[in-house]
Amino acid sequence: MKQGEKTKRHILEQSDKLFYEHGYAHSSFTDIMNATGLSKGNITYHFKNKRAILEGIVAQRMSEIEASFKAWEEKTHTPTERLALFCEMIVEQQGAIESFGCPMGTLTAEFSKNEPELYTLTLPMFNAYRAWLGEQFKELGFKAYDEEAMSLLGRVQGVAMVTHAFKDSDFFRREMERVKEEIKQKG
Amino acid sequence: MKQGEKTKRHILEQSDKLFYEHGYAHSSFTDIMNATGLSKGNITYHFKNKRAILEGIVAQRMSEIEASFKAWEEKTHTPTERLALFCEMIVEQQGAIESFGCPMGTLTAEFSKNEPELYTLTLPMFNAYRAWLGEQFKELGFKAYDEEAMSLLGRVQGVAMVTHAFKDSDFFRREMERVKEEIKQKG
DNA sequence: GTCTATATCTCGATAGAC
DNA sequence: GTCTATCGAGATATAGAC
Incomplete structure (x- = not known):
């Protein structure tokens, strides 16, 4: 690699961490400078502005999301198993979710009120999950597969939001067990 | 009144609207100036800084929340009816939630990562609902009444979050119907 | 109680040396 | 490719006239 x-x-790596842990608006060029150990001039040589950094982060995350779909599909035989792996991925993030909320949800929420362009940039991550979850419910025979996908998204976003708001990992574990149970019953 | x-x-009224619709950090003194038609100096005469305005808003909201509890209790005879009124209150906010998310959830979410003092200031609103919902579930005979309260809070926060993220009021209506149905079954 | 004017700080972005 | 230096906008907050 050059x-x-x-x-x-x-x-990108350091900025993604900063944006997640402190929010996009609250992460300044100076913060990125300190986190990377690079000068401001060097950072803007590689990314012409803050927005360009965010674009790079989203592109990176999108490819990771697609890669996880692929991995889950290769590891399983049924949609129910794949939905379980989706939940497992969330459960693994327990500590980070308690401290900083959902990496996708909090970023999108930050932009949805005031930054239509950045909101448009991050929404595709949500849509990727929506579409993939929809496929699983479709394969399970649900006619309203998109509705089921949205419902599950809302379910886990709520769990992440309240876990973060109350800093309550007991709630998180309890509620994710309920979610997994509900999925099993649908399969 | 003087x-x-x-x-x-x-x-307070205009600032609450601004903070809700554009977020606290994004609402500047200049914005408050324009929204109220008052000068910057006059605003700081009444509130020494932005934080003091937020404190006033939270105090106002808290008394409104307590007032709504009282009103719901006077209007009903059973916890199930009271929980239905809680849902009704949310359903009535459909348009605002689609545009700006939950007034309490988005404000708390804005502070939870970076502003511990403001986060501490807004959390009591969440706790008020948690405690009141808990009372209703307790009266319904739930041993784990606090867990039920938290679960319901997570449920509606998720609905609000995803409704706002996808600007999808059909999802909102559908999902709030599900929530109401779940409550009926618990009663 | 309300206003104008200003001080000070931090941010994103740019220019130019090496 | 990496650095230092600086600009200009916009933010909070303050001082003082009326």
Whole structure:
């Protein structure tokens, strides 16, 4: 890998962490500078502005999301098993969700009121999950498969939101068990 | 009412609307100036800083929340009816929720990552609902009444969040019907 | 009680040396 | 490819006239 490419990845990695843990607006160029150990000038050499960094982050996340779908499909035989893996992925993030909420939900929520362009940029992540979950429910025979997908998304967003608001990981575990149970019953 | 008190209320009212519709950080003194038609100096005469305005808003909202509990209790005879009124209150906010999310949830979410002092200031609103919902479930005979309260809070926060993210009021109506149905079955 | 004017700070972005 | 230096906008907050 070229040095430039390496630096770019380093900036994206650190910025993603900052944006998640402190929010996009609250993460300044100075913060990114400190987190990466690079100068401001060097960062803007690789990304012309903050928005460009966010675009890079979303592109990276989207490919990770698609990769996880692929991995889940290769590992399983039934939609029910795949939905269980989706839940497992969320359960694994317990600590981070308690501290910072859902990485996708909190980012989108930050933009939805005031930043239509950035909101449009992050929404595809939500839509990717919506579509994939929809496929699973479709395969399970649900006529209203999209509604089921949305409902599940709402369910887990609510769990993440309240877990974060109350910093309550007991609630998180309890509620994710309920969600998994509900999925089993639908399969 | 004295003129000073009137001005104070006017500032709180307009600021609450601004903070809800655009977020706290995104609402500047200049915005409050424009929304109220008052000068910057006059606003800081009544509230020494932005935080003091938020404190006034939360105090106002808290008394409204307590007032709604009282009204619901006077209007009903059973906890199930009271929980239905709680849902009704949310359903009535459909348009605002689609556009701006939950007034309490989005405000708390904005502070939970970066502003511990403001987060501490807004959390009591959540706790008021948690406690009151808990009372209803307790009266219904649930041993784990607090868990039921939290679960319901998570449910509606998820609905509000996803409704706002996807700007989808059909999802909102559908899902709130489900929530109401679940409550009926518990009663 | 209400106003104008201003001080000070932080941010994103840019220019140019090496 | 990486750095330092600086600009200009917009934010909160304050001082003082009326």
